Amino acid sequence: MTTRIVELRKGVLKKNDDLAHDLRARFEDAGILALNLVSSPGTGKTAFLERTLRELRQAGEHPAALVGDLETDNDACRLAASGAPVRQINTHGRCHLEAEMVGDHLNGWLLNDFDYLFIENVGNLVCPSSYDLGETIRVVLLSVTEGEDKPLKYPTIFNSADLAIITKTDLAVACEFNAELAHRNLNEVHPGIPILELSSKTGAGFPEWLEFLAKRRAEHIQEGSAYS
């Protein structure tokens, strides 16, 4: 009987990472800015996306969205009212989206027709952090009703995000939300993370959000053409 060590050095999520890498290349070729939206359940991702899709379309842009939930197509129906192409991904119990699910749900869409692709992840601040979906920007949302210390409780996902958005600011006073403390906590787990504050109900903060999107898309296209 002999024992030996076989070196593997293989990423556990290599299959997902390879698929995400391919998706990223497809999005880049099509000039799409892809965003992965993560948050707890009830932070207001769908309301945020409803308004974002509507305002982008009014501005003459061409957004599309994939929306992940364990069950039902309720969110896709809500978002489709904006007129933007929307597809529902039902994970049937899985707590996060994976690159393969995103790829499968793009079938039949001409990516060149879109400027932005929003991928609304399953409401969960733990599991989605491990899965790359090929996005350019990971957006983590935090509502004023959840408390300022959410970033300290779930540091992994806040650390992995490229942008933090504080939602439901119209309720900030009623919740005695301390914005300064929330910003400080976000910076503690992710120094320098860009932060936006907005209300999907009143539209406050949306001009800055749309400006952020336009700027990042322009940079993304420029970077893409620099590589090709």
Added chain:
Amino acid sequence: MHELLIVQSVVTTVTEAIHDQFSEGIRSVRIRSVRLKVGALSGVVEGALQFGYEIAIEGTMLAGSQLVVVNLPVVIFCKQCSELRQLEDVQSFRCPICNTPSGDIRQGRELEIESVEVEEAA
């Protein structure tokens, strides 16, 4: 709780790699342990991995093997000190010496199968 999916992926990856390495001699091979590097920012928890591993290896060539988790702390680069610094936890991304914030992460996102300990019948 995506750890079960993670360990299922470990089982698949190890099974394929061992089949590739030993091909014909595969019947005389027994897997004793699997070493997994888990970064503090990988989003998985050791307890849940160990729990899931027991379920995932049943009826596979990994049955009876042990999962050895190598926990890797976060390491940041501190510009102020020009040094790599290890963090005690993931609540605060600051240099433990000079307290300067740093988002320059050099270790902590790993989720990698490092090696497999294999026993071969002579």
